Amino acid sequence: MQDYTPPLDDISFLLDRVLDLPALLETERFAELDPEVVHEAIEAAGTFIAEVIAPTNAIGDEMGTQLQPDGTMVTPDGFKEAYAKLVEAGWGALTFDPAYGGGGFPETVGIVLQEFMVSSNMAFSMAPLLTQGSIHAINSVADELVTETYLAKLVSGEWTGTMNLTEPEAGSDVGALRTKAVPNDDGSWAITGSKIYISWGDHDMAENVIHLVLARTPDAPPGTKGISCFVVPKIMVNDDGSLGEPNDLKVVSVEHKMGINASPTCTMSFGDEGGATGWLLGNEFDGMRVMFVMMNMARLSVGVQGLGLAERTLQGALSYANERVQGKVVGTPKEDRTSPIVGHPDVRRMLLDMRSLTEAMRGICLMNAVAMDRAGSLADEDARQAAEDLNELLIPITKAWCTDMGVEVTSLAIQVYGGMGFVEETGVSQFFRDARIAPIYEGTxxxxxxxxxxxxxxxxxxxxxxxxxxxxxxxxxxxxxxxxxxxxxxxxxxxxxxxxxxxxxxxxxxxxxxxxxxxxxxxxxxxxxxxxxxxxxxxxxxxxxxxxxxxxxxxxxxxxxxxxxxxxxxxxxxxxxxxxxxxxxxxxxxxxx
Structure with missing residues (x-):
């Protein structure tokens, strides 16, 4: 597979001339930014991601993340180093509150960077993506103690976050979950139970993993009304912010998957020694509200996964079709015995389908992101509500249609490559395998x-x-x-x-x-x-x-x-x-x- 090139011209055109990013930057919330600064940041981030993250993709697919006999998790070669460079560069913090070390950029810019990350290495990109959801959830409802303890480290990327929702008998039916939370004398809670399909549940790239865990408190009502959310760190945090003892939680196993092999999809056990220590996020029974804060951002981000994989395979298919010589193209001179396959009508049809679907996906994802930003920044209440209405309407469309099209476009890429697309050595099949999870998780x-x-x-x-x-x-x-x-x-x-x-x-x-x-x-x-x-x-x-x-x-x-x-x-x-x-x-x- 050829090197990845961020589609900067397409993105600049969409942001400036179609979706009116300059108007968004004129709001009070983003008054310190201007289009030139934003585009410089996007270009620099794209260069960094293409040079540092993209080279880890194939090795990550081949090696996967491995659970060792001693319970530690080892990521593929190069992942720790690439993640450390990402944290040092600060790209993961670009859209968050400057009060916690963020850059204060619009979420729209974060969505652009997510596309670059997914195109470069979807499995790797999921660690900062999940951390983003944790940050939004904590920032939306947490008390001062929880906020001050965790937000800055999550924003910087020094710590990563997860969502612990799913259980063996409680997948899409979240209300059936059984994990329990019992109050301790010091205001914390003891968490016991098991969770499955926890992406990036543990790893060796960050010094701490902060789990957001859905659980039931004593005498909680049945169904979704009885769910609360808890912050449960892998390593306990001391009063001075330093790391203390390991919490009572562990990875039981790692799933062997069709794709995203480098992303550790864990079965987690909480409280085998009496109870993992956690802190209530928001109020008791706020779990579904907190979950939807995480899920709305996650659903937009998963839609971007369909886009990112489509863009990566579109680039590869275009390059391959222009280089691969096979057969005589109808309508060419008789002396042209063979030609690049890009000239064959059916290949051109597939490539144009890939391009138009990919550009439509990008437009939808960025339209959704701009609506989200406008809803949080416009001064006029009616305009703000109209933007929020569009954001809410688009979320399920962005998530579902873009992930369905991600599968379709990556499949078309394999078809363009022909038999070589079905051979792992060309690399194109990985993107199809990776894409297939996106229509399933974060709500089928x-x-x-x-x-x-x-x-x-x-x-x-x-x-x-x-x-x-x-x-x-x-x-x-x-x-x-x-x-x-x-x-x-x-x-x-x-x-x-x-x-x-x-x-x-x-x-x-x-x-x-x-x-x-x-x-x-x-x-x-x-x-x-x-x-x-x-x-x-x-x-x-x-x-x-x-x-x-x-x-x-x-x-x-x-x-x-x-x-x-x-x-x-x-x-x-x-x-x-x-x-x-x-x-x-x-x-x-x-x-x-």
């Missing part, structure tokens, strides 16, 4: 579809989705008013009409939840395609405007072509999904399975 994509129809569509009595569809129609109208872009506008309008039809059907069947859930996944697919077409339509408009103002002609023309390809090849499929989204559950329930 089926759960994202249930969230979309069950929680997001009813927001503001349907007003959020209605307003968003109106905004998409406005973009379609702007495209249709331009002769060069009218075809994109027509496709976007047609797809939006189909999405609106399916949405109205769901509203009309709100009392028949099984019928609605039967079509929730194809309905979410409709949203992903339409929002992808929306952001690429905006990209085409921005490119046409820039070209008319002496922007780079080739770059702008390529953006328009990519939007046209997506419109013709992908938006055109939305109408056909309407029947799947609105067919109800009767035939499904009648089937013998």
């Amino acid at each position: 994509n089926g759960i994202q579809a249930m969230d979309l129809v069950g929680r997001k569509l009813p927001m503001r009595s349907g007003g959020v989705v209605t307003d968003t569809i109106a905004d998409i129609r406005a973009t379609a109208a702007a495209l249709s008013a331009d002769d060069e872009l009218a075809g994109i506008g027509a496709r976007l309008a047609e797809a939006t009409d189909a999405l609106d039809e399916a949405t109205q059907w769901i509203f009309g069947h709100a009392g028949e939840i099984r019928d609605v859930l039967a079509g929730a996944t194809p309905y979410l697919r409709m949203w992903g395609l339409v929002v992808g077409g929306w952001v690429l339509g905006k990209s085409a408009l921005a490119a046409a405007e820039w070209a008319a103002d002496d922007g780079p002609a080739d770059f702008c023309a390529e953006k328009v072509r990519t939007a046209r390809w997506f419109a013709d090849q992908h938006l055109s499929t939305v109408v056909g999904l309407t029947a799947r989204a609105t067919s109800g559950a009767s035939l499904m329930d009648e089937a013998s399975l």
Whole structure:
């Protein structure tokens, strides 16, 4: 696999000309930043990640992280050194509160850096990603003692964080968990129980691991209402901030997985010697609220995993297709006996699908991130709420559609490579194997579809989705008013009409939840395609405007072509999904399975 190159031009174009990052930087929250500083940071971080993190990818897949007989965890060669350089450079702290050593940059910039990290080494990237979720959770509800004890070290990356949610009988059904928390006399709690599938549950890259653990307190009500969240350090922290004795927790085993082999996915045991010491995060029974603080950021970040892997394999497939000579291309001179495979129509089709899907994913992820930043920084209350509404609506779409497309694009990359793609030595198969977990964890994509129809569509009595569809129609109208872009506008309008039809059907069947859930996944697919077409339509408009103002002609023309390809090849499929989204559950329930 060729070296990774961060797609800086594409990202700068999206941020500055499509999603209006400069306006975000004019808010009081980011007043000390300007676009030049932000882009310099993005470029420097991209160079660092490509040079330091990307070289660890293949060896990480080959070696994996190993649990030793003495209970210690050993990461692959080069991981400790790369992580130490990451901490020293401070890139993981870029978006956090300066009061705890952060850089105060927008979350949008953090999402860009996450794309670079995933493209370079997805398994490695998960350690800082999970730490990020821990920071947001602690910062949102923790008391002063917990905040002062843990935040600065987590922000710097000297310590890493985890989410301990899943148990053998409590996966997606979090309310069934059995881990217990009993109060101690000193205000701490004794935690006992087991957790499974804990990513980066232990390792040798950081001196401490801070676990956020969901558990039940005595006499807690059943289900999700009885869940609380606790901060449980691997190593106890003394009053002066130094590290003390090991806590009563350990790794029982590490999963052998299809992909992300370097990420230690642990089975954790708490309290084998009487109880792991933990501290309540927020109030008792706040566990689900805390979990969703972690999960919302995690779901956006997992969507970025689909994007990052798609970008990496797109780069590889383009390079390979231009170098690999095989067969005579139809339409070439007779004397050209063989040609690079990039000339074959079916290979070009796959590459253009990969490019347009990847750029749509990037647009959705960054649109989501900008909405999140706007919700936390705009001065006008109505504008702030509108941004939060869009953020909430996009979260399940970003997570599910982008991870589904990540699997599709990495699979297409293997197809472009042909037989060489099925051979491990070329490296492309790793990205497909790594991608396959993303539609599963942080809430399966089926759960994202249930969230979309069950929680997001009813927001503001349907007003959020209605307003968003109106905004998409406005973009379609702007495209249709331009002769060069009218075809994109027509496709976007047609797809939006189909999405609106399916949405109205769901509203009309709100009392028949099984019928609605039967079509929730194809309905979410409709949203992903339409929002992808929306952001690429905006990209085409921005490119046409820039070209008319002496922007780079080739770059702008390529953006328009990519939007046209997506419109013709992908938006055109939305109408056909309407029947799947609105067919109800009767035939499904009648089937013998």
